[in-house]
Amino acid sequence: MSKVVYLNGSFVDYAEAVVPVEDRGFVFADGVYEVIRFYGGKPFAAEEHLARLRRSAEAIKLDGLPSTQELMEAALETVDRNGCVNATLYLQVTRGPAPRKHEFPASEVPVTVFMIAREVPRPDAERVNRGVACITVPDIRWHRCDIKSIALLPNVLAKQQAAEAGAAEAIFVRDGIVTEGGSSNFFMVRGECLFTHPADEHILAGITRDYVLSLARKLQIEVREETFGMSEVENADEVFITSTGIEVLPVTTIDGKPVGNGVPGPVTKRLWQAFDDSISKL
Numbered sequence: 339m340s341k342v343v344y345l346n347g348s349f350v351d352y353a354e355a356v357v358p359v360e361d362r363g364f365v366f367a368d369g370v371y372e373v374i375r376f377y378g379g380k381p382f383a384a385e386e387h388l389a390r391l392r393r394s395a396e397a398i399k400l401d402g403l404p405s406t407q408e409l410m411e412a413a414l415e416t417v418d419r420n421g422c423v424n425a426t427l428y429l430q431v432t433r434g435p436a437p438r439k440h441e442f443p444a445s446e447v448p449v450t451v452f453m454i455a456r457e458v459p460r461p462d463a464e465r466v467n468r469g470v471a472c473i474t475v476p477d478i479r480w481h482r483c484d485i486k487s488i489a490l491l492p493n494v495l496a497k498q499q500a501a502e503a504g505a506a507e508a509i510f511v512r513d514g515i516v517t518e519g520g521s522s523n524f525f526m527v528r529g530e531c532l533f534t535h536p537a538d539e540h541i542l543a544g545i546t547r548d549y550v551l552s553l554a555r556k557l558q559i560e561v562r563e564e565t566f567g568m569s570e571v572e573n574a575d576e577v578f579i580t581s582t583g584i585e586v587l588p589v590t591t592i593d594g595k596p597v598g599n600g601v602p603g604p605v606t607k608r609l610w611q612a613f614d615d616s617i618s619k620l
């Protein structure tokens with residue numbers, strides 16, 4: 339249980355933190371969010387996360403975001419006050435409380451800014467070595483998946499379906515194209531080449547995705563940001579997914595069929611190792 343949360347400029351006891359019932363986040367899912375990882379008490383790629391938060395806010399015309407410096411200081415203090423070491427910091431900004439009306443409220447309504455830190459261990463090495471199962475689901479989301487919106491019902495439903503199928507992640511397929519996971523980005527390795535969906539409006543441009551692509555380039559692995567379908571994935575040598583929480587996670591079965599030879603592959607392992615090395619140097 340988290341002890342203290344950040345709410346609109348103050349640090350408040352978890353049990354005392356209250357948001358008005360007509361907050362537009364609650365009523366319309368009218369807001370954006372980020373999840374930032376902390377390792378050994380230090381943030382990982384926090385500037386990139388806060389820059390994406392600002393892009394998401396701009397994309398939904400949400401004005402009044404605190405400055406990046408204020409957000410950064412509040413994030414660090416939230417983690418610090420909760421004595422977190424290896425943690426995730428959840429940060430949400432909504433268009434604030436106002437009588438329910440779809441159009442934006444008058445500009446004097448202040449945005450709601452909320453942060454909560456939770457101790458979360460590094461991914462389980464045994465699970466990483468074994469790899470995980472995924473299922474595919476139709477991508478029924480809107481056409482602005484590049485915005486990190488708090489409106490996550492399709493993702494919630496997809497991930498619940500995966501959980502009920504005993505799978506770790508649901509992989510979205512839109513018009514025959516594999517886009518991304520319910521809360522992760524999707525990569526496949528074919529031959530010597532690493533493929534992932536381009537960072538357009540059909541996926542969230544993951545911070546981990548970007549980081550892994552830069553690691554791949556450093557390791558001289560050829561990278562192609564191109565669209566592909568399930569028939570290509572069925573012939574892939576390796577598949578893995580990435581996110582702030584799971585880092586680099588090998589996928590060994592999709593819809594019950596083995597990926598490649600059914601075990602985490604060498605390119606995935608190199609990337610996981612490179613990711614792990616950069617964290618230990620933080």
Ligand code: PDD
Binds near residue numbers: 373523543
């Ligand atoms: N989700 N795609 C989707 C749909 C996501 O929700 C996420 C992350 C990612 C990976 O992004 P990043 O590498 O920046 O974490 C891709 C977060 C972790 C969540 O909702 O909990």
